Amino acid sequence: xxxxxxxxxxxxxxxxxxxxxxxxxxxxxxxxxxxxxxxxxxxxxxxxxxxxxxxxxxxxxxxxxxxxxxxxxxxxxxxxxxxxxxxxxxxxxxxxxxxxxxxxxxxxxxxxxxxxxxxxxxxxxxxxxxxxxxxxxxxxxxxxxxxxxxxxxxxxxxxxxxxxxxxxxxxxxxxxxxxxxxxxxxxxxxxxxxxxxxxxxxxxxxxxxxxxxxxxxxxxxxxxxxxxxxxxxxxxxxxxxxxxxxxxxxxxxxxxxxxxxxxxxxxxxxxxxxxxxxxxx
Amino acid sequence: xxxxxxxxxxxxxxxxxxxxxxxxxxxxxxxxxxxxxxxxxxxxxxxxxxxxxxxxxxxxxxxxxxxxxxxxxxxxxxxxxxxxxxxxxxxxxxxxxxxxxxxxxxxxxxxxxxxxxxxxxxxxxxxxxxxxxxxxxxxxxxxxxxxxxxxxxxxxxxxxxxxxxxxxxxxxxxxxxxxxxxxxxxxxxxxxxxxxxxxxxxxxxxxxxxxxxxxxxxxxxxxxxxxxxxxxxxxxxxxxxxxxxxxxxxxxxxxxxxxxxxxxxxxxxxxxxxxxxxxxx
Numbered sequence: 001x002x003x004x005x006x007x008x009x010x011x012x013x014x015x016x017x018x019x020x021x022x023x024x025x026x027x028x029x030x031x032x033x034x035x036x037x038x039x040x041x042x043x044x045x046x047x048x049x050x051x052x053x054x055x056x057x058x059x060x061x062x063x064x065x066x067x068x069x070x071x072x073x074x075x076x077x078x079x080x081x082x083x084x085x086x087x088x089x090x091x092x093x094x095x096x097x098x099x100x101x102x103x104x105x106x107x108x109x110x111x112x113x114x115x116x117x118x119x120x121x122x123x124x125x126x127x128x129x130x131x132x133x134x135x136x137x138x139x140x141x142x143x144x145x146x147x148x149x150x151x152x153x154x155x156x157x158x159x160x161x162x163x164x165x166x167x168x169x170x171x172x173x174x175x176x177x178x179x180x181x182x183x184x185x186x187x188x189x190x191x192x193x194x195x196x197x198x199x200x201x202x203x204x205x206x207x208x209x210x211x212x213x214x215x216x217x218x219x220x221x222x223x224x225x226x227x228x229x230x231x232x233x234x235x236x237x238x239x240x241x242x243x244x245x246x247x248x249x250x251x252x253x254x255x256x257x258x259x260x261x262x263x264x265x266x267x268x269x270x271x272x273x274x275x276x277x278x279x280x281x
Numbered sequence: 282x283x284x285x286x287x288x289x290x291x292x293x294x295x296x297x298x299x300x301x302x303x304x305x306x307x308x309x310x311x312x313x314x315x316x317x318x319x320x321x322x323x324x325x326x327x328x329x330x331x332x333x334x335x336x337x338x339x340x341x342x343x344x345x346x347x348x349x350x351x352x353x354x355x356x357x358x359x360x361x362x363x364x365x366x367x368x369x370x371x372x373x374x375x376x377x378x379x380x381x382x383x384x385x386x387x388x389x390x391x392x393x394x395x396x397x398x399x400x401x402x403x404x405x406x407x408x409x410x411x412x413x414x415x416x417x418x419x420x421x422x423x424x425x426x427x428x429x430x431x432x433x434x435x436x437x438x439x440x441x442x443x444x445x446x447x448x449x450x451x452x453x454x455x456x457x458x459x460x461x462x463x464x465x466x467x468x469x470x471x472x473x474x475x476x477x478x479x480x481x482x483x484x485x486x487x488x489x490x491x492x493x494x495x496x497x498x499x500x501x502x503x504x505x506x507x508x509x510x511x512x513x514x515x516x517x518x519x520x521x522x523x524x525x526x527x528x529x530x531x532x533x534x535x536x537x538x539x540x541x542x543x544x545x546x547x548x549x550x551x552x553x554x555x556x557x558x559x560x561x562x
Contacts, residue, residue, distance in 0.1 A: 007444070019300075101442030102390040103408065103435070108383035127384065128443075135444040154384070161382030162409075163288070163416040 001081040003088045006095055007136060010050075013087045014137065020047035024139035024166075026130065029053035030070040031079045034174040034182040038143040039083035041171055050137050051080055052089040054096060059125030070184055089137075096132060105131060107154050113247045114150045114260055115271060118237055123154050130155060134164055142166050147173040147181050149258050149273045153245035173272070175201065181272045188268035196232035200263055200272045203227040207239065208259050208274045212281045217241050217251065220259075228263060237262035237269065244275055254278060282362040284369045287376055288417060291331075294368050295418065301328035305420035305447075307411065310334035311351040312360045315455040315463040319424040320364035322452055331418050332361055333370040335377060340406030351465055370418075377413060386412060388435050394528045395431045395541055396552060399518055404435050411436060415445055423447050428454040428462050430539055430554040434526035454553070456482065462553045469549035477513035481544055481553045484508040488520065489540050489555045493562045498522050498532065501540075509544060518543035518550065525556055535559060 004010050014022070023042030027035050042049045053076055060066035073090065080088050107116070107123035116123055134142065144152045156168050174182045179201040180194075189197055207224030211217055225239050239261040243254035251257055260273035285291050295303070304323030308316050323330045334357055341347035354371065361369050388397070388404035397404055415423065425433045437449050455463045460482040461475075470478055488505030492498055506520050520542040524535035532538055541554035 099442070101438045102388075103439050103442055104387045104389055106385045106387060108385055110383055132444045135446055138446060157382045158384050161380070161384055163413045165416055165419060 001077070001085050001088060003077060003090060005090055005092065007091070010087065010089050010136060014048075014050075017048050017086075021140040022046055022048045022050055022137060024133065024137045024142040025049065025051040025085075026133050026142065026144075027051060027053055028055045028069065028184070029076050030072055030184040031076045032174075032182045032184060034145050034147060036079065036083055037174045038145060038171050039080065039085060041169065042141070042143050043084040045169075046140060048086045049084060050087050050089060050139065051085045052091070052133055052137075054089075054091055054129065056096075056125060056129040057093060058097070058128045059122050061119055061121060064119070065185075070187055096129065104128070107158075110150070110154045110157060110247050113242060114238060114240060115262055116150065118262075123151065126151055127154070127158055130158075134166055139166050141169050143169045143171055145171050145173060146275065147183070147272065149244070149260055149275065150247070153247055153258075156245050181270075183270065185268045185270065189265055189270075190267075193233065193265045193268075196234065197263075197265070197270060199228055199231040200234075200261060200270055202231075203239070204259050204261055204272055204274045207241070208276055211241065211257075211259070212276070224259070224261070228261070232263065232265075234263035234265045234270075237264055282358070282366050282369060284358060284371060286371055286373065288372070291368065291370050291417060295329075295331075298329050298367075302421040303327055303329045303331055303418060305414065305418045305423040306330065306332040306366075307414050307423065307425075308332060308334055309336045309350065309465070310357050311353055311465040312357045313455075313463045313465060315426050315428060317360065317364055318455045319426060319452050320361065320366060322450065323422070323424050324365040326422060326450075329367045330365060331368050331370060331420065332366045333372070333414055333418075335370075335372055335410065337377075337406060337410040338374060339378070339409045340403050342400055342402060345400070346466075351468055377410065385409070388439075391431070391435045391438060391528050394523060395519060395521060396543055397431065399543075404432065407432055408435070408439055411439075415447055420447050422450050424450045424452055426452050426454060427556065428464070428553065430525070430541055430556065431528070434528055434539075437526050462551075464551065466549045466551065470546055470551075471548075474514065474546045474549075477515065478544075478546070478551060480509055480512040481515075481542060481551055483512075484520070485540050485542055485553055485555045488522070489557055492522065492538070492540070493557065505540070505542070509542070513544065513546075515544040515546045515551075518545055 023046030025038045025042050055069050105127040111123035159168055178198045180198050203224040206227050207220045210223050211220035221239055241259050244256040244258040257276045262271045304327030306319045306323050336350050386408040392404035459479045461479050484505040487508050488501045491504050492501035522540050525537040525539040538557045543552045
């Protein structure tokens, strides 16, 4: 595996592999099995796998955890090598943002829901870096985890609306044995919180199953919320059911319903979700 | 020459020409010699020339001339064929904008100057359609006329800031024998205005020459404005000198200075400009 820090090196590598299919896995590093699932899928489906590690300042708010976002480039390099990545792009902030153009991308209405409500500007920053990575790498396919369902919905909509020549691949959430979704932020949980954290997924399961059974969305969400309140010390940011990928509260005649929740623990805000295929229920 | 109305047909054509260099000339149609200069340059520099004709609603304000923007697809087809265009893309509005993603691009500070001041949202709409065209065609080079200098500055900045894999080529303004810049909107001038209109370029020439001689920018612009006021019935929208391409009023240590002006006539707003290479003066 080749690790490159500059756009020039990245593009030299890509130029020497012209004509091959490219799978892109953009990450913020501190790789875990969730990322490995993306890399593995990319490895199977493409000639070349490009992964990026870039803790993107543009997607962190002023009071968020940019500075303490966990980093371990040595371990990441090892994991990426094992996963069969061909080139790992690890740019500096000044390499990605050498100047401020003053031209911005606004994620709009889709970004006002769910996580967007407590993270204003977050998805604008995601779209900024994703646009740059898509243009730099020109991937055939790009891989995103379902765990960040709102991000996935916004990127899918962006790609469709602006005709990016890339196919977005949704990869299922990878979980610990007890059900907790893998996340770089899990390291910030205390021992007690780590035990409680499994109830985020349990609550989503309860809400989903209640809805499938009764089709009563209020009751389903109330049961899910109650489960978190009764079993954790966390504070619920939201638990909602929205159509996917257009994130509307009207669930009539929709094909997919997203049950999503975010919970604040002492030093970490965890998110998780379940997407229900309506035709299956 | 092949004319296509749909994205599918366009992409079929491009797929069958994979590996070739592509020159893109985006237009709003009603082609004149200014467009032909772009097409000719694209023809010389690329294997394949793609041109688009799309009167983009997103770049017209509510009180602007979208509905009466001149159209003549038959004549355009003839001219494009003669110019050696390989494929002419003439999409409908619903083909280009089948749904509203809610995700928007904002041209920001660069768009608040010059024409942007009287055309709020105009350059956002330009960036929207250009992003889509760049993604659909994936051109090696894209050609824009210097006549729309602010548009060119914004697109150059956008491409650089967001790493679009395309080279932007600036093509000099084509003029009538008497100096008037070619424009689709010139047809809206009355006979009297058509005679007066040559003074827009004359005034810019006076301003430029005064500045080169005296380096007094206030005096240069005043002389230019006075020339328009004394020789036309038009109303000056602006006459300004800004650094190019970052469009700042501070002209110290800049490489290029843009002298630009816009004048309202009865039924047409005309623009023109001169870019001075500072090292040459």
